[in-house]
Amino acid sequence: MNRRTFLRSTCLAVAAAGLGVCPLGTARAQDQAPDGAAPPGAGLSIEDERFVRPAMFYDRLEGGIVRCRLCPRQCEVAPGGRGACGVRMNRQGEYMTLVYGRVTALNNDPIEKKPFYHVVPGSMVLSLSTAGCNLSCKFCQNWQLSQFRPEKVEARYIEPQTLVALALKNDIPNLAFTYNEPTVFYEFMHETARLGHEAGLRCTVVSNGFTSLEAQRKLVPFLKAYKVDLKAFTDDFYRDYCHGRLKPVLETLENLVGLGVWVEIVNLVIPAANDREADVTAMARWIKTHLGPDVPIHFTRFRPMYKLQNVPPTPVADLERCCEAAKAEGLRYVYLGNVPGHPGGDTFCPRCGRLLIQRTGMWAVENHMDAGRCPRCRAAIPGVWS
Ligand code: SF4
The missing domain is CATH 3.20.20.70 (Aldolase class I)
Structure with missing residues (x-):
């Protein structure tokens, strides 16, 4: 195929x-x-409860406010509000994701x-x-x-x-x-x-x-x-x-x-x-x-x-x-x-210079790697190969 x-x-x-x-x-x-x-504008209702689940990584503060710890913004969100990302909502002091x-x-x-x-x-x-x-x-x-x-x-x-x-x-x-x-x-x-x-x-x-x-x-x-x-x-x-x-x-x-x-x-x-x-x-x-x-x-x-x-x-x-x-x-x-076809998208062995993987656009068109190694000098090439 x-x-x-x-x-x-x-x-x-x-x-x-x-x-x-x-x-x-x-x-x-x-x-x-x-x-x-x-x-834009063609979405499903935000009220659809299938998408709404308890959020991870947040603290409850006074007055029903929550502080999100998921990202460095650390948004503090009042009841009824959402964090800066627009997909996490404070529902009566419980923080919820809206995109599950x-x-x-x-x-x-x-x-x-x-x-x-x-x-x-x-x-x-x-x-x-x-x-x-x-x-x-x-x-x-x-x-x-x-x-x-x-x-x-x-x-x-x-x-x-x-x-x-x-x-x-x-x-x-x-x-x-x-x-x-x-x-x-x-x-x-x-x-x-x-x-x-x-x-x-x-x-x-x-x-x-x-x-x-x-x-x-x-x-x-x-x-x-x-x-x-x-x-x-x-x-x-x-x-x-x-x-x-x-x-x-x-x-x-x-x-x-x-x-x-x-x-x-x-x-x-x-x-x-x-x-x-x-x-x-x-x-x-x-x-x-x-x-x-x-x-x-x-x-x-x-x-x-x-x-x-x-x-x-x-x-x-x-x-x-x-x-x-x-x-x-x-x-x-x-x-x-x-830049499709540019040789800067190919992988070369840093030790001997052998071409290891040739790419065109987003395709790998030739792969000469041998079990994670250069086939010529046997240098180990770091990565996830199998
Ligand atoms: S931007 Fe979103 S993920 Fe980041 S802290 Fe604010 S609510 Fe949490």
């Missing part, structure tokens, strides 16, 4: 089960939900699309999202999902065990929590990952890294890989473009690497916003010092999006300069992303 046939059969199975969208031929280099997956099982997109993607380049190349991943986010990036690629309250986004109710069964039935070996920020649907993700892990699926997270360390620790035992967007290396950028902060994301990266889950980093390079060479160099130096030289970093190409329609696409030469700066700091696996 070739890839297209495989995709088609899987998507048909998804559709036949009435389980949401699964478009064919998604030729996107970023981990991005399909156009039209979630038109509230699936807004469901696709069978190549794992390179997440992007994971050191996780079983060429394998497929059942990828799902809900709605909402705890950041508000001006360049969000999935803003139709992330920047609306859940009642404004088209969705279906799907239970965790149904998702796991769907992956198994279609021989999809991986699960990914992705498209919108998985932190905000933590309870649903946690249960799905727990069941998926028990069933032998590799569970992965694609995140902005803006998550409490406490929540990460409780989830990581069920995970194989975690992709973190490191959006820039300045607090100013996080504040001005994302309504966030840099430090918690760095703490996330250190925590995840310390916990032993496989981590890859993505830095979307936006012209005249986060592309200063000195900042890229400082980022690479920090990664090498705090995480080690083997954590892959992907410098990916920006395209005009959401509130940054007036910013041009990143020149390829600028991406190449970012890659060179990171390599000069000693990082061993530096990738250039979102």
